[in-house]
Amino acid sequence: MTDSLHLWLIPILPLIGTAINGFFGKRFSRQTVAAVALTFCGLAFAMALYVTARISSLELPHTELLAHWIRSGQFMVNFDFYLDQLTLVMLLVVTGVGLLIHIYSVGYMWEEGGFYRFFSYLNLFMFFMLTLVLAGNYLQMFIGWEGVGLASYLLIGFWFTKDSAASAGKKAFIVNRIGDFGFLIALFLMIKHLGSLNFTDVFSAVAKYPVETAGFGLLTSIGLLLMVGAAGKSAQVPLYVWLPDAMEGPTPVSALIHAATMVTAGVYMVARSHAIFNHAPNALTVVAVVGTLTALFAATIGVAQTDIKKVLAYSTVSQLGYMFMACGVAAYSAGIFHLMTHAFFKGLLFLAAGSVIHAVGGEQDMRKMGGLRQYIPVTFATMATATLAIAGIPGFAGFFSKDEILLHAYEANPIYWVLGVFTAFLTSFYMFRLLFLTFFGEYRGAGAEGSHGGGHGHGEQDHGHGMPHESPMIMLVPLMILAMLSVIGGWVWFGGVFEHFMAPVFGGGEGAATREAVSKTLEFTLMGVSTIAAFLGWFLALFLYVRNPALPQEIASALGGFYEAVVHKYYVDEFYTTLFVKPLVDGSTRILWHGVDQGVIDAAVNDTADGARHLSDAARQMQSGNLRSYAGWVAAGGALVLAYMVWMGVR
Amino acid sequence: MVPTSYYLILSGILFSCGVIGFLIKRNIITIFMSIELMLNGVNLSFVAFAAQWHHLSGQVFVFFVMVVAAAEAAVGLAIIIAVFRTRETLNVDQVNLLKL
Numbered sequence: 051m052t053d054s055l056h057l058w059l060i061p062i063l064p065l066i067g068t069a070i071n072g073f074f075g076k077r078f079s080r081q082t083v084a085a086v087a088l089t090f091c092g093l094a095f096a097m098a099l100y101v102t103a104r105i106s107s108l109e110l111p112h113t114e115l116l117a118h119w120i121r122s123g124q125f126m127v128n129f130d131f132y133l134d135q136l137t138l139v140m141l142l143v144v145t146g147v148g149l150l151i152h153i154y155s156v157g158y159m160w161e162e163g164g165f166y167r168f169f170s171y172l173n174l175f176m177f178f179m180l181t182l183v184l185a186g187n188y189l190q191m192f193i194g195w196e197g198v199g200l201a202s203y204l205l206i207g208f209w210f211t212k213d214s215a216a217s218a219g220k221k222a223f224i225v226n227r228i229g230d231f232g233f234l235i236a237l238f239l240m241i242k243h244l245g246s247l248n249f250t251d252v253f254s255a256v257a258k259y260p261v262e263t264a265g266f267g268l269l270t271s272i273g274l275l276l277m278v279g280a281a282g283k284s285a286q287v288p289l290y291v292w293l294p295d296a297m298e299g300p301t302p303v304s305a306l307i308h309a310a311t312m313v314t315a316g317v318y319m320v321a322r323s324h325a326i327f328n329h330a331p332n333a334l335t336v337v338a339v340v341g342t343l344t345a346l347f348a349a350t351i352g353v354a355q356t357d358i359k360k361v362l363a364y365s366t367v368s369q370l371g372y373m374f375m376a377c378g379v380a381a382y383s384a385g386i387f388h389l390m391t392h393a394f395f396k397g398l399l400f401l402a403a404g405s406v407i408h409a410v411g412g413e414q415d416m417r418k419m420g421g422l423r424q425y426i427p428v429t430f431a432t433m434a435t436a437t438l439a440i441a442g443i444p445g446f447a448g449f450f451s452k453d454e455i456l457l458h459a460y461e462a463n464p465i466y467w468v469l470g471v472f473t474a475f476l477t478s479f480y481m482f483r484l485l486f487l488t489f490f491g492e493y494r495g496a497g498a499e500g501s502h503g504g505g506h507g508h509g510e511q512d513h514g515h516g517m518p519h520e521s522p523m524i525m526l527v528p529l530m531i532l533a534m535l536s537v538i539g540g541w542v543w544f545g546g547v548f549e550h551f552m553a554p555v556f557g558g559g560e561g562a563a564t565r566e567a568v569s570k571t572l573e574f575t576l577m578g579v580s581t582i583a584a585f586l587g588w589f590l591a592l593f594l595y596v597r598n599p600a601l602p603q604e605i606a607s608a609l610g611g612f613y614e615a616v617v618h619k620y621y622v623d624e625f626y627t628t629l630f631v632k633p634l635v636d637g638s639t640r641i642l643w644h645g646v647d648q649g650v651i652d653a654a655v656n657d658t659a660d661g662a663r664h665l666s667d668a669a670r671q672m673q674s675g676n677l678r679s680y681a682g683w684v685a686a687g688g689a690l691v692l693a694y695m696v697w698m699g700v701r
Numbered sequence: 702m703v704p705t706s707y708y709l710i711l712s713g714i715l716f717s718c719g720v721i722g723f724l725i726k727r728n729i730i731t732i733f734m735s736i737e738l739m740l741n742g743v744n745l746s747f748v749a750f751a752a753q754w755h756h757l758s759g760q761v762f763v764f765f766v767m768v769v770a771a772a773e774a775a776v777g778l779a780i781i782i783a784v785f786r787t788r789e790t791l792n793v794d795q796v797n798l799l800k801l
Contacts, residue, residue: 677793678724685720 055101055108057131057184058116060141063094064176071173075166084156087169091152091176095145102138110134110554113186113250120189125241130186132249136555139386140183140318143393147310148176150528154401155302157525158408168208168300175201179311183318188237188247191319195233195283198312199226205307206299218298225292229282229316236275243268253325261329273326273333276319277340284316286374287344290367291623297359301404304359309366310397314389317373321382324556328380338378338462342469345371347620349476353483354606354616357414358403361484365440366396368473372455375466381458383552387543388451394539395439395448398532402433405525406488409518410495416484421493425518428526430489432533437485439536441478442584444577447540449584453577454543460576467576471583478587486595493518708749715742729781729791733774740770 067090075083111134120127152172159168178201182194199222207219240247244255262270280286285293296308307313320327320337327334345368352364369392376385407414409426423430439446442453452474459466495518520526542548594602606613615621672683719739726732744763751759785791787801 675797677797678727682724685724 054114055104055112055133056097057101057114057133058129060094060097060101060145061177061180061184063090063097064173064180066090067173068170068177071166071170075170078166080160080165083166083169087173088149088152088156090173091145091149094176094180095149098141098145101133102142105133105138108133111250124245127187127189127247129190130248131184132186133184134555135552136318136321136386137183139390139552141180143390144176144179144183144311147393147397147532148179148306150531151302151306151310151397151401154305154404154525154528155300157522158302158404159300162300164208168205171201171204171208172303172306175205175307175312179315182315186249188240188249188252191322192230192233192237195279195315195319196230198307198315199223199230199283202226202296202307202312205303206296208300208303209298212298215298218292218295222292222296225289226282229279229289232275232278232282233319234279236272236279239268239272239275249322256325256329259329261331263331266332267330269326269330270333273323273330274336276323276326277333277337280316280320280337280374281340282316283319284313284370284374285344285367286316286340286371287347288622290344290348291626293367294360294363294619297357297363301359301400301407304363305397305400305404308363309400310393313366313370314373314393317370317377317385317389320374320377321386321556324377324380324382327377328557334378334380336378337374338459338466341371341374341376341378342459342466343371344368345375345473346469346476347371349473349480350616351619352480353476354613355480356416358406358416358419358484358488359400359414361416361480362396362399362403365399365477365481368477369396369440372452372470372473375459375470376455379458379462379466381455382556383549384451384454384458386552387548388448388455391439391447391451391536391539394532394535395436395446398432398436398529398536399440401525401529401532402429402436405429405521405529406433408521408525411518413495416487418495419488419493420491420495421489422518423489425493426520428520429529432526432529433489434485435533436536437481439540441481441587442474442580443478443588444581445537447536447538449581450540450543453580456580457573457576460572471580474580475583475587478584479591480587482588482591483595486591490596491599705749705753709746712742712746712749715739715745718742727792727794729784729793729796732793733777733781736777737770737774740766 067087070086070090071078071083075086078086111132113133114131116129116131118126118128152169155168155172159165162168175198178194178197180194182191182198185191185194203219203223206222207216209215210219237247240252244252246252246255256269259267259269262268282289293308293313297304299308327337348364348367348371352361352368355361355364369388373385373388373392376382376388405426406419406422406429409422409429410419413419435446439448442449456467456470456474459470542551594605618624672679716739719735719737719742722735722738723732726735744766747759747763747766751757751763781791784796788796790796
């Protein structure tokens with residue numbers, strides 16, 4: 051092929067960065083490590099831009115074959131790369147937001163140990179994520195899928211000496227494994243029944259199947275299993291529990307992996323597999339229901355959290371629920387649109403939260419913040435922008451994408467819409483609550499009483515200092531860029547630019563058709579309702595946390611048990627612990643460990659050894675070193691032989 | 702004529718005396734003599750059978766045994782002298798190391 055874009059370079063570049071920093075980073079200075087990491091990440095971004103520039107001259111989808119991989123009879127899997135509009139959007143989001151977060155991390159992690167390790171992992175994540183989005187077949191996608199899980203595990207447990215971080219990493223990995231199991235089974239079904247894993251082949255094979263409106267056919271099974279995988283990776287009910295715990299990792303990691311990119315892999319996968327889901331409406335309904343429930347469920351938990359990162363984590367889960375809701379009503383481009391804007395504003399929210407945490411010396415509890423507006427104005431401005439964006443205030447990115455989803459949800463089933471709007475209200479409420487608690491009122495932190503909070507190191511950096519201070523420029527510039535994107539990122543909605551751009555991927559601009567069918571009045575009514583919901587949330591938060599700071603406590607105690615349940619995240623973790631973890635651990639301990647391993651396997655080995663030892667111990671007595679005792683044994687042996695012969699003779 | 706069984710019983714007694722002497726004595730020379738006693742006990746049974754069956758092979762065997770016993774006595778006594786020279790004892794219980 052003459053016009054090869056060398057797509058393989060895009061994932062490989064960060065991998066080179068990983069290798070350099072991983073192998074030699076220990077001897078490098080921090081500057082060198084940062085330079086290496088940023089160079090290779092930047093090169094990947096440059097490649098993505100180059101691809102974007104070339105895209106108009108290409109015939110999409112564009113595939114590039116790198117090498118053959120598995121060949122077994124008719125079945126073949128290659129290392130190939132697949133480029134279409136969907137890939138391009140993901141590519142730009144991953145490399146662009148990724149690069150910004152890399153830059154930010156240089157400032158954020160500067161005083162941390164394991165600086166080179168951090169950037170090595172971060173580049174590794176970029177490699178796998180880019181492999182995932184560029185993959186031309188499901189198996190290659192699966193490599194990326196597992197790889198980002200690995201990178202996520204490594205980075206959540208970055209402070210591995212902290213017990214909670216180490217176990218949060220394990221939890222993320224194990225919960226993801228449940229989802230991956232579903233994904234893997236879906237791949238097996240594809241191999242068996244569709245004979246290929248190539249996107250092109252699979253989708254054309256699927257097109258020959260009738261639409262499974264009822265029953266539980268092949269495509270429904272594949273769709274549901276893919277959904278299980280997506281639910282694991284994208285933290286949907288019931289597998290969302292790992293994401294809030296994943297906040298144990300450094301904040302840039304939460305921004306990059308657990309907000310902007312990796313967790314959206316599930317949405318990407320569902321959108322990529324839209325051909326399958328379109329032929330399995332039942333699976334699609336499950337996607338929509340799970341998404342809606344997750345959005346609502348996580349939003350209610352987010353309302354009562356006090357840890358700034360936990361609020362954002364539940365908010366992420368909730369927003370991912372929106373994306374799944376969009377995919378579930380076959381509005382894939384709306385889902386991807388929200389994915390993109392969410393990457394901007396949620397990435398920004400996490401980075402700004404990191405900047406806040408940095409400013410107050412490692413404190414994450416919002417109850418100990420407050421009044422930070424005057425100390426860290428840039429962080430405040432950017433975070434406020436992101437809050438406006440996620441709350442869906444008109445003009446900001448989140449408004450357009452969320453409205454697009456809600457419109458399509460209304461088309462499919464008004465119930466989704468009602469729950470979606472209610473979630474939007476909650477989102478707006480808890481985000482403004484976060485903003486008000488953090489930046490307004492009086493500073494309630496350690497520095498406020500004049501005591502230097504040196505020993506209060508609750509999380510990340512423990513450089514004890516008095517009053518909060520603004521972060522360095524290297525952290526603020528990414529914040530500003532993302533803030534800009536959080537504003538203008540949604541403007542591609544005007545005139546349906548984004549939808550038209552995505553139309554070739556998701557088939558014939560069905561979204562545009564919907565738009566024609568929906569009357570302008572309805573569209574604007576829906577828009578108005580969700581805008582009102584957003585403002586309601588804003589005013590409620592303003593009322594409760596700025597005007598009457600004592601009131602939330604009263605409401606909380608008035609609600610009693612329900613409030614307790616929400617604070618404890620509906621006891622889902624406890625429930626899982628009782629239902630799955632404890633029986634498993636107990637079973638493993640009692641039956642497998644004490645019973646089988648110690649009782650059977652160890653016992654067999656040890657008893658054999660013991661028996662041999664006792665036998666030898668007895669036999670050892672014969673070798674006393676006493677000559678006459680040897681002679682005695684010889685005589686006894688002779689006597690025995692003689693006796694035997696006599697006995698044989700007598701018989 | 703004396704019945705063969707007498708010879709055999711005597712032979713058994715001699716052999717048993719040899720064995721018992723070998724087992725209970727501590728002096729190497731006595732042990733050595735016990736070995737000779739056992740050999741001669743066996744020799745006696747050989748010649749007794751040879752006389753019974755009128756067959757020479759038993760007597761030839763005895764000559765062989767006597768030759769070997771003579772050689773053994775030469776080597777054994779040399780060893781005993783060497784042992785006594787180095788250890789100044791002939792008590793086998795104290796001669797339990799090959800290395801000094």
